[in-house]
Amino acid sequence: MPTYSLTVNGRARTVEAPADMPLLWVLRDRLQLFGTKYGCGIGACGACTVHVNGQAVRSCSLPVAAVAAARITTIEGLSRDGAHPAQQAWIEEDVAQCGFCQPGMIMEAAALLRARPQPTDGEIDGAFASHICRCGTYNRLRAAVHRAAELGGKR
Amino acid sequence: MPVSRREFIAAGASAAGLWLGVRVPELAAAAPIATFDPNVFVSIAPNDVVTVWVIRLEMGQGVRTLLPMIIAEELGADLARVHVEQASPGGRFRTVRLHTSGSSSSSDTYRQLRIAGAAAREMLVAAAAAHWKVDAATCRVELGAVIHGPTNRRRTFGQLATAAATLPVPRTPTLKDPATFTVLGRPTRRTDGRKIVTGRAQYGLDVKWRGMLYASIVRSPTLGATLKGFDAKAALRVPGVRHVIAVNSGVHHGVAVLASDTWTAMKGRARLHVEWEPGAGAGFDSAEFLRGMPQRWDGKLYPIRDEGDATAELARSATRLEATYEFPFQAHAPLETMNCTAHVRETDAEVWVPTQSDVRTLKQAALASGLPEDRIRAHHALMGGGFGRRLFADYVAEAVQLSAKLKVPVQVLWTREDDMRNGYFQPATMERFRAGIDAGGRLQALAHQTTTSELTIYDLHDGRNIWTAPPKPPRADNAIASGGSPWGAFDNPYTVPHLRVDCADATSPVPVGPWRAVEYPSTVFGRESFLDEIAVATGKDPIALRLELLPRDVKLVGTQRIDRARLAASLEAVRERAGWGTPFARERDGRLWGRGVACSVYHTGSYIAMVAELSVARDLSDVRVHRIVAAVDCGIPLNPLGVEGQVESGIAWGLSATLLGKVDFVNGAAVQGSFRDFRVLTIDQMPKVETHILPSQAAPRGFGEHPVPMVAPAVANAVFAACGKRVRSLPITAEGMRRA
Structure with missing residues (x-):
């Protein structure tokens, strides 16, 4: 079984895994990083969203072999104890209900805010159009992205 | 002064009212010796930590916020400093039903939790009044402390906990007039919001035990189909696949592939050859x-x-x-698919499961393991959505059956397709x-x-x-x-x-x-x-x-x-x-x-x-x-x-x-x-x-x-x-x- 040297949340990690194992399962089953969630396995729900070289990607559909040289950030590595503006805004707006989709949502928000520090509603809808929240927290989510933009601007 | 391990027996106002719990030895041993533990819902430690046990199961509806609010209101605790714990069946909660359905969590617990909070408050006030040698009526509670009005003296709940624990539990504590509520009625954010946004909230699947095997199960392709036979050879050739075993949850027959990780289990499953006998619903349209x-x-x-x-x-x-x-x-299609992690040992078992029903979890686990219910410890994880689907415990049966056969911890995860097609x-x-x-x-x-x-x-x-x-x-x-x-x-x-x-x-x-x-x-x-x-x-x-x-x-x-x-x-x-x-x-x-x-x-x-x-x-x-x-x-x-x-x-x-x-x-x-x-x-x-x-x-x-x-x-x-x-x-x- 091949061995991969990954950079996850700034730390070098070595994992043994079949080349086709999606990053999601490497994170969860090999590295015990449980914040990244399984929701569908086909990139249709966004619960598994992480950053690869700063881009939001669906880790359920990305083989580990493809990310061996990349910089990977998960929800656990986004900030120290929830200090990222998106996390702060999420708490302020009380977005989460069951919360299962929210790590993926927050990783998407963080990537969006980096690319578009003041996103419009249309840009937010575009970025989150294929994220599913079965609790329907969308309106608070949108408000939280705007709030995060404000918080980010002040930093 | 250490608290004696005396037992409080029902002192409630009604059958559905306050249940003042029996302290079981293992919990008493684990708890700080002088913890004020007036009932099953709340305890106060000398270091001022107020712990509230949530006696319903959280799936996003907010019970881990609302139920502590109800207790904090009557108790006079500072909600921001309340430590929230999920109740799990057995032990301290063995007569408490955690089953969560019918939008009834607040209506069913409102009075019960108010009485619990009020009883604890009256005991703390009585302890303070005794300490100051004043009339209890001249004392009030405020954000985790008792205050003697005339002299403005103040003792925290933690300072009073040890003495309060020796007092009799009031049978009919006086409840607050809702017009004076300061916690209830106020827009309040989730108590576990920070855990969720940092990825630290623990859902059912977020557990791993040493030696645990991961299972993926192929189930009846049509309604009511039964298992005729299967060929596991190709699946067993996938590196990391350990076992292929038949399971039956009572709803679905299945064949489980157990492996060293989820992905390998899914890969092995894709290589299974299974034969089915069509059942009652084969032609259903x-x-x-x-x-x-x-x-x-x-x-x-x-x-x-x-x-x-x-x-x-x-x-x-x-x-x-x-x-x-x-x-x-x-379909319910909660974002977290059905899952359960079980460890069945010779004489006892543990299950980690996101479910709405503690009752059915125990019944299914007992049935599948052959163990009596009181030898099964269930941990009720946060649910990634319930919506009624998790009132059933078929996934518990699967995990427990597999672990009982192999005597190692087993985690069963349903794929999205499994979840969509095998629902209730x-x-x-x-x-x-x-x-x-x-x-x-x-x-x-x-x-x-x-x-x-x-x-x-x-x-x-x-x-x-x-x-x-x-x-x-x-x-x-x-x-x-x-x-x-x-x-x-x-x-x-x-x-x-x-x-x-x-x-x-x-x-x-x-x-x-x-x-x-x-x-x-x-x-x-x-x-x-x-x-x-x-x-x-x-x-x-x-x-x-x-x-x-x-x-x-x-x-x-x-x-x-x-x-x-x-x-x-x-x-x-x-x-x-x-x-x-x-x-x-x-x-x-x-x-x-x-x-x-x-x-x-x-x-x-x-x-x-x-x-x-x-x-x-x-x-x-x-x-x-x-x-x-x-x-x-x-x-x-x-x-x-x-x-x-x-x-x-x-x-x-x-x-x-x-x-x-x-x-x-x-x-x-x-x-x-x-x-x-x-x-x-x-x-x-x-x-x-x-x-x-x-x-x-x-x-x-x-x-x-x-x-x-x-x-x-x-x-x-x-x-x-x-x-x-x-x-x-x-x-x-x-x-x-x-x-x-």
Whole structure:
């Protein structure tokens, strides 16, 4: 079984895994990083969203072999104890209900805010159009992205 | 002074009231020696840490916030510093039922938790008064401390905990006057928000034990199919695959592939060759089932309501209306798929499971392991959505069976496709309405024929195989005795001189169970759509018609108490808030616009009226819902932020079923298997939601389900207002509008 040297949340990690194992399962089953969630396995729900070289990607559909040289950030590595503006805004707006989709949502928000520090509603809808929240927290989510933009601007 | 390990036995105000717990040795040993532990719900340590145990299960509805709020209110604790713990069955909670369903968490626990908090508060005050040698009446509590008013002396709960623990538990503590509430009624954010946004919240799947195997299970491809045989050779050749074992949850037969990680288990599973023996539901076709539904009403009918003589009145009415409404099978599709982690040892077992039912978890685990229930320790993890699906514990049976065979920890994870196709679906149902209208345009008779499926849930306590268990009489037989099913048909709130509601059994081979709001989504869709049709036929305003049919009184039906004045007040409030009477341009931006209304009571305790505002493309190719206004009366709004969140959530849920998703069965199998073909609402389709909470002093009623059922009829009525198309079958699609 091949061995991969990954950079996850700034730390070098070595994992043994079949080349086709999606990053999601490497994170969860090999590295015990449980914040990244399984929701569908086909990139249709966004619960598994992480950053690869700063881009939001669906880790359920990305083989580990493809990310061996990349910089990977998960929800656990986004900030120290929830200090990222998106996390702060999420708490302020009380977005989460069951919360299962929210790590993926927050990783998407963080990537969006980096690319578009003041996103419009249309840009937010575009970025989150294929994220599913079965609790329907969308309106608070949108408000939280705007709030995060404000918080980010002040930093 | 150390606390003796004495036992507090029931000192409650009522049977359903306070349960003052028995301290079990292992918990007492683990707890700090001088912890003040007056009852099972709360304890206070000398270091001022107040721990509240949440005796319902969290799935996003907010019990981990609301239940601590109730205790903090009466106790006088600082909620921000309360440590929240999830109760799990057994031990300290062995007589507490954690089972979470029917939007009942707040209404069922409100009084009980207030009494618990108040009892603890009175003991702390008594301890302080004794310490200061003053009259307890001169002391008050404030944010985790007792204060002696006249001298302004202060002792924290922690300082008093040890002494308080030696005092008798008051049997009838004085509860606070709700007018003086400082915690309840205040918009309060989730207590576990930070854990969720940092990825530290622990869901069922987020556990790993040394030596744990990961299982992926292929299940019966058609309803009721049984396992004939399987060839595991190819699967076992996948590096990392350890075992291939048959399982049977009582609902689904399956073959499990166990491996060193989830991915390898899934890969092994893909290489299995399994042979199945088709069962009772092999040929089931949902379209055919729905087509045949009206014939059910020609068979045995179970009377649900019978006031006046609707049949005779319909025969002599000047105008008669009739319409039939159709509700398809629906999947729950919570984002976290079913899963369970079990470790069965020689004489005991542990399970980690996100579930709504502690009761069924233990029953299933005992059945599957052969161990008595008291040797099984269940840990109830946070649920990534429940919506009724997690009232069943079939996934527990699978994990426990596998672990019992292998004697190693086993984690079973369902794929999305497994979850979508092997659910306990919302049953497909049909509602037929007939109205008799007199020459003056007054509704004189209303006849409603509904259908009910045997909700499998009532039959599954013992984990029997649902396919081979002997049939039981249709549930409709005792609907009235059991307190009013089907919901929405039985508790029709309107006053009509001649009202008749009948129910026919429409059981299918599809395992069914409660879906968010149980029977209301179908019955209320029919009822509130039909009210709109009556309004159109009689030239009345739909809100005015409803108000005409709602005398400001309390209607008692069976065990249900419908406060029609509260429902009417919700309608009046939504009329004003939605700007119902204001001019509304019907054609704008090249689209056709409409508004629609619907209202309903939820199981006697809460009342909602909803107005949807939407536009339809001129070529009827799509519907966009722009705004939904909800006026809600849920009794005392304990956490307004939570209520608003549930309204938005219920609307999103309702819109998914109104406009997007459904499940079809063809040849005994669910057609839809993923979020690509079972569509749910996404952010770009979410309307603006305005929630208006009506002030109320009535008892609180939970709110996780109630906002769902009004969505479909409000939207369908608005679609009619916009384009004149009356869609009576869900979901409302372009094709459905064109056909209407």
